Amino acid sequence: MRIAFLMAPEGVEQVELTDPWQAVTGAGHEPVLVSTRPGHIQAFHHLDKADTFPVDTVVSQVEAEDFDGLVLPGGVANPDFLRMDERAVSFVRDVVRRGRPVAAVCHGPWTLVEADVVRGRTLTSWPSLRTDIRNAGGTWVDEQVRIDQGPNKLITSRRPDDLKAFDEAILTEFAA
Template structure:
């Protein structure tokens, strides 16, 4: 059975931060499922204007952490700011963290990790304007293309997508196999 990654996003996601890691995951044989707070399509932000729509596979109410091996959170300013106000999204992030499954957040998406209360004592990175929030949440902030601490994988911007994707794929491939009950 192929590994599965839940990608949570909504309107205003950074186009490249959803599409490129998604393509890299799929090239590695990992299934991706785009999850949002509404069904239909979500529209990306592509540098300085609206980008292309992406089909939503399932809504947040239709999914469960137990059906996925990892969680990916693309950035963009608008996307995580909208998502952090949704209790179901924040609960899902906490569920992945409690299950010790990989959570990969890039650019502005670490705002969601702050909102979920899972940053304290962990090494993380992000877009520069998010770093104070990460520090205030107790994170140890570094300025590098990818920071891995336990199950958290964070990156700064679209230039970091190759390292971000590689770290997420590696975490999924090396994940602990749960023991049968």
């Protein structure tokens, strides 16, 4: 399986990228780092700069049909930058419309809100997104991991402490 990891050039919470990436790789799948610009992305440990990671391709050069699933890591800045990029938002919307599973952790669901794909769905996130999700027509729950079966599987999680459960859920749901 080819799994897109969509990120802005900076602001991703490093562990929310590396943990699911390692899980996907360990299961024999192919993770692909997709960004809005070529080069490298700058990850963070909360507010402090962490490592950089090479971009495999840019969102303007890919199609939803190129991937079997999508992961949206969080970090406060990452999804905020993504939701301001129409190509990134369009890509997310297209992945959902094609019925591919989508996984988002922490602030990652902000991009789902911007893509207008949470209406009628139940998801979790970092608590500060609760109102945004509700205003977008979704139902917010405070759970370690939430899997909404809707027209596509939507796997969401709250924070880095939930990554073990999130990783297990994405591997199970992506393989189903």
